[in-house]
Amino acid sequence: MALPLQDKVILITGGARRVGAAICRRLHAAGASLLVHYRSSAIEARALQVELDAQRADGVALLQADLLKVSNAAELVKGALKRFGRLDALINNASSFYPTPVGEISEKAWDDLVGTNLKAPLFLAQAAAAELRKNHGCIVNIVDIHAELPMRNHAVYTAAKGGLLALTRALARDLGPEVRVNGISPGTILWPEDDAWKDEVARQRVINQTVLKRIGEPDDIARAVEFLVAESPFITGQVLAVDGGRGASL
Secondary structure, X not given: OOOOOOOOEEEEOOOOOHHHHHHHHHHHHOOOEXXXXXXXXXXXXXXXXXXHHHHXXXXXXXXXXXXXXXXXXXXXXXXXXXXXXXXXXXXXXXXXXXXXXXXXXXXXXXXXXXHHHHHHHHHHHHHHHHHXXXXXXXXXXXXXXXXXXXXXXXXXXHHHHHHHHHHHHHHHHHHOOOOEEEEEXXXXXXXXXXXXXXXXXXXXHHHHOOOOOOOOOHHHHHHHHHHHHHOOOOOOOOEEEEOOOHHHHO
C-alpha cells in the first residue's frame, strides 16, 4: 500500500529536537521526504538524519539557517527545491520561548520572540506560496494555547503566538483555495528547559489544570500535524488545540 505522504516533500523548521524531531519521525514514516531546518542543533540534526536514513535512504536533507534573517526564508525553500525538486508542505515549528517580565523587556527579546514565532512563519509562507499553490499543498503553524490563555511574565511570547494564530487564519484566506493553512496549539507536551520548570509543585499545578490530568507526548503533536497534512483536505483556517483539555478547564 502507498504511504499517505509518499512522494511529498515537507520543509520543517526547528526539526532537529524535541517536538520538531517527533514531527519529522512521523512524517518520514508516512512516506515524506524532509528538509529539516535547524539553527544551532547541528549534532541533533545529523543524528536524526542518520536515524531516518537507516529506515529509508536519501529522504532527509538538513539546512542550517538563522530565521531572524528574512532572506533565509527564500533560501530554505530553494534548498528544498534543489534537493527534492518540489515542495508540498511547510511546518512552521521553530520557536524561541522565555519569560519577559514587564519592566525588563528589551528590544532584543522582542526581535527574537516575534522574529521566530511570527515574522519567520510569515516570510517562509510567502517564499513557499508559489510552489505550494502549484502542488495544492499546505502549511501547518505550531501556535500555543497561550496565544489565547496568556501566561504570566510572557507578554512578548504571548503576543507573538497570538499574532501567529491570526496569521494562520489570514493566510488561509489569502492562499486559498489552492493552499490550506492550519495551526496546532499544544498544551504542555515537554517541560521547558529552564530551571523555573524543574519545580515539581509548579509542574503538578499545570497538570491539575488539564482534563486528562497529565502532560502530552511529542508524538501527540506529530499525529495532529500528520492529520492536517495528509488526512484533512476540507480543513483550512483552523487552529487545533492539543492540550489534554487544559483550555476547557480554565
